[in-house]
Amino acid sequence: MAKVKVKLFGVYRVDTHISDIEIQAEKLSDLLEALNKIAVGEQKSSLSFTDATVFVNGEHCKKKRQKFNDGDEVWLLSPASGG
Amino acid sequence: MTNYKGYMGKVLFVDLTKQTWEEFPWTDKDRERTLGGKIMAGDILLHHIKPGMKAFDADNWLVVTTGPLTGCGCPNTSRFNISTISPLTNIVTSSNCGGDFGLTLKRAGYDAVIFSGKSEAPVTVHITCDDVQFESAEELWGLTTGETQEKLAKYPGRLVIGPAGENKVLYACVFSNERTAGRGGVGAVFGDKKLKAVTAFGTKLPAIHNEEKLKTLNGKWTKLLHTHPLTGRQLPKLGSAGLVAPMQAHSILATKNFSAGRFDGFEKVSGEELAEHHLVSNGACTGCVIRCARRVNVDGKVVKGPELETLGLLGPNILNDDIEKILKWNYELDELGMDSISCAGSVAFAMELAEKGVHDFGVHFGETDNLSQMFEDIAFRRGEGNELADGTKRMSEKFGGKEYAIHAKGMELAAYEPRHAVGQGLGYATANRGGCHLNAGYMVVVEGLGLDVNSLTPHGKAAIGIMFQNLMEAVSAGGSCMFTSYAVLPGFLIGKPNLLLTRIVLAAFPYVGPVVNLLSHFTKVPQINIPLLPHAIAVKHATGMRSNMAKYLTWGAYGYNCERIANVILGQKADADKLPKRLTDELQDPNNPKTKVPLEQMKKVYYRARGWKDGIPTWHRLKTLGFDIDKSVYDQAVAAARTPE
Numbered sequence: 001m002a003k004v005k006v007k008l009f010g011v012y013r014v015d016t017h018i019s020d021i022e023i024q025a026e027k028l029s030d031l032l033e034a035l036n037k038i039a040v041g042e043q044k045s046s047l048s049f050t051d052a053t054v055f056v057n058g059e060h061c062k063k064k065r066q067k068f069n070d071g072d073e074v075w076l077l078s079p080a081s082g083g
Numbered sequence: 084m085t086n087y088k089g090y091m092g093k094v095l096f097v098d099l100t101k102q103t104w105e106e107f108p109w110t111d112k113d114r115e116r117t118l119g120g121k122i123m124a125g126d127i128l129l130h131h132i133k134p135g136m137k138a139f140d141a142d143n144w145l146v147v148t149t150g151p152l153t154g155c156g157c158p159n160t161s162r163f164n165i166s167t168i169s170p171l172t173n174i175v176t177s178s179n180c181g182g183d184f185g186l187t188l189k190r191a192g193y194d195a196v197i198f199s200g201k202s203e204a205p206v207t208v209h210i211t212c213d214d215v216q217f218e219s220a221e222e223l224w225g226l227t228t229g230e231t232q233e234k235l236a237k238y239p240g241r242l243v244i245g246p247a248g249e250n251k252v253l254y255a256c257v258f259s260n261e262r263t264a265g266r267g268g269v270g271a272v273f274g275d276k277k278l279k280a281v282t283a284f285g286t287k288l289p290a291i292h293n294e295e296k297l298k299t300l301n302g303k304w305t306k307l308l309h310t311h312p313l314t315g316r317q318l319p320k321l322g323s324a325g326l327v328a329p330m331q332a333h334s335i336l337a338t339k340n341f342s343a344g345r346f347d348g349f350e351k352v353s354g355e356e357l358a359e360h361h362l363v364s365n366g367a368c369t370g371c372v373i374r375c376a377r378r379v380n381v382d383g384k385v386v387k388g389p390e391l392e393t394l395g396l397l398g399p400n401i402l403n404d405d406i407e408k409i410l411k412w413n414y415e416l417d418e419l420g421m422d423s424i425s426c427a428g429s430v431a432f433a434m435e436l437a438e439k440g441v442h443d444f445g446v447h448f449g450e451t452d453n454l455s456q457m458f459e460d461i462a463f464r465r466g467e468g469n470e471l472a473d474g475t476k477r478m479s480e481k482f483g484g485k486e487y488a489i490h491a492k493g494m495e496l497a498a499y500e501p502r503h504a505v506g507q508g509l510g511y512a513t514a515n516r517g518g519c520h521l522n523a524g525y526m527v528v529v530e531g532l533g534l535d536v537n538s539l540t541p542h543g544k545a546a547i548g549i550m551f552q553n554l555m556e557a558v559s560a561g562g563s564c565m566f567t568s569y570a571v572l573p574g575f576l577i578g579k580p581n582l583l584l585t586r587i588v589l590a591a592f593p594y595v596g597p598v599v600n601l602l603s604h605f606t607k608v609p610q611i612n613i614p615l616l617p618h619a620i621a622v623k624h625a626t627g628m629r630s631n632m633a634k635y636l637t638w639g640a641y642g643y644n645c646e647r648i649a650n651v652i653l654g655q656k657a658d659a660d661k662l663p664k665r666l667t668d669e670l671q672d673p674n675n676p677k678t679k680v681p682l683e684q685m686k687k688v689y690y691r692a693r694g695w696k697d698g699i700p701t702w703h704r705l706k707t708l709g710f711d712i713d714k715s716v717y718d719q720a721v722a723a724a725r726t727p728e
Binding site for chain 1: 312316317320321325328329332333345350353354355358359535577578579580581586
């Protein structure tokens with residue numbers, strides 16, 4: 001398990017009032033599941049993290065099996081960022 | 084008069100020199116050809132302008148137009164348009180506004196008003212159902228936009244300028260309530276005509292062709308906007324400012340005069356920061372159900388908050404991460420009556436000229452304490468502010484730095500750095516009014532911010548860009564907010580970006596160009612209506628005019644070609660669709676050869692799909708679209724456009 005620094009943006013942040021959170025996760029799918037439990041499970045957000053646009057260390061990441069290293073920074077943007 | 088409902092059937096012509104007024108001829112054939120709004124205004128200007136006519140000529144008309152949906156009860160349709168020859172670009176500009184002037188102009192019985200000539204002294208024009216009054220505006224002259232509107236508070240619909248318009252700052256804007264007709268310097272043309280304010284009020288309402296059907300449609304339309312991920316969730320919660328973070332992620336957040344696409348301090352000037360710590364309440368244009376505007380506190384007063392463009396261009400683009408300053412500057416720029424995009428772009432360019440030792444205007448990257456003073460100096464054309472008041476293009480002609488003067492056709496670019504969204508780069512270059520993100524077709528929404536289409540490939544960008552340019556042209560002409568056109572993008576593509584189906588559709592997007600071209604070119608094909616584009620159906624129910632998706636694309640194509648050929652007649656050269664070399668020749672990421680705008684490659688495809696040669700519509704294309712201009716005027720204009728300067 002890696003210690004990952006997660007930053008939430010968009011509707012995720014406004015709904016959950018969480019801007020930064022540290023999560024232990026081996027891969028991206030685990031991290032999203034953990035966040036779903038924290039945010040959606042506690043009804044802070046109706047928006048599933050499974051639909052997030054993900055950036056890992058500044059790079060767009062579309063692989064749910066993406067493995068993490070200690071200190072990785074993950075950005076989660078709510079879908080529909082346009083406006 | 085008109086046989087169509089939705090319209091008021093009259094266009095007012097006001098001569099400011101003689102202080103007289105009369106009805107301007109506008110027939111149902113004209114309505115069928117142009118729909119309304121910016122296309123109607125473009126058509127009126129096309130048939131009026133002469134080669135070489137300039138913004139500050141008395142004969143330059145200010146054309147204020149509404150759309151047929153304005154005042155018909157449809158959601159988000161209070162928008163009105165101001166078109167004129169821009170002093171910033173010397174070509175046609177069209178500037179859109181969500182204040183209530185459009186509604187009140189229709190209540191006074193007019194679909195549009197044209198201002199000609201110049202008043203000798205400052206004047207306010209009051210438009211009512213039966214009369215037009217000219218009142219001295221000596222007492223208003225010198226007042227800010229807010230002060231002017233307070234003085235005119237008893238009139239329900241107002242258009243006003245501030246000191247920047249009076250002093251002919253080339254990017255001065257016009258206000259209606261808190262909303263702005265911001266781009267292209269329409270406020271400077273008001274100022275040149277000594278037109279400080281216009282009011283309109285009355286008791287008339289547009290008749291509706293099929294009230295029952297329109298009411299049912301409006302209910303569905305409102306629901307669509309409320310449930311769509313963009314217009315129902317993202318925009319109300321974060322406003323357009325919500326784009327700062329995704330722009331950072333996608334490397335399209337213009338930073339340090341467009342020398343980079345990411346800014347370390349972006350979070351401090353983001354939509355999230357604005358929503359969590361500064362938002363007092365949501366605001367809205369008249370009749371809006373999205374409510375994306377922000378209301379914030381500045382010095383104890385609740386005022387309009389900044390849009391994305393202002394946050395980006397007065398934040399990362401000048402290396403500023405102090406959002407409180409941006410809130411204050413946004414208010415100051417509104418009161419002075421200046422376009423925050425062009426003003427901020429000019430400031431960033433001045434900062435880079437100073438950094439490179441070319442000329443010190445007194446403003447420097449990362450130093451922001453004197454910017455309020457600089458804004459005032461610009462508005463009143465004092466000292467170095469007088470140079471910045473003429474905009475980036477003229478500054479680059481006088482002082483140098485053309486390769487990093489960030490404008491297209493003389494208009495400063497919006498806050499999207501296009502080297503990581505190359506279709507947006509093509510849009511900026513080809514947009515008729517210059518460096519405008521919306522007139523460009525707003526490709527960034529497709530290239531990462533809404534849909535995740537490959538932002539670095541040139542493939543398909545011309546075709547998709549043309550479709551969105553045409554669509555937004557018609558949406559605007561109908562009287563609708565252009566944000567409503569996002570709802571045309573199916574919700575699942577936006578809200579479920581990680582679904583396999585979404586990924587397959589988006590991966591195929593760059594290769595659908597030929598199909599999109601066919602639909603755009605042979606508009607008799609899509610004789611259908613789709614629920615995601617209620618605008619076309621609403622026009623049918625409101626007016627009784629034949630309207631569907633195909634008509635909307637045809638109106639859009641007519642409008643886009645109309646402004647283009649008008650620009651050519653005014654003197655636009657064949658090579659006008661350009662971007663500064665920084666964006667086409669320098670890599671944003673030195674390790675990624677795709678991070679520059681392959682403009683010439685995309686332009687070839689774009690021109691072919693448009694039916695243009697060297698950026699000029701062919702005679703055949705114009706005739707196909709139904710233009711009735713004089714062949715000799717066309718031939719002379721084209722010959723002049725192809726003659727090198």
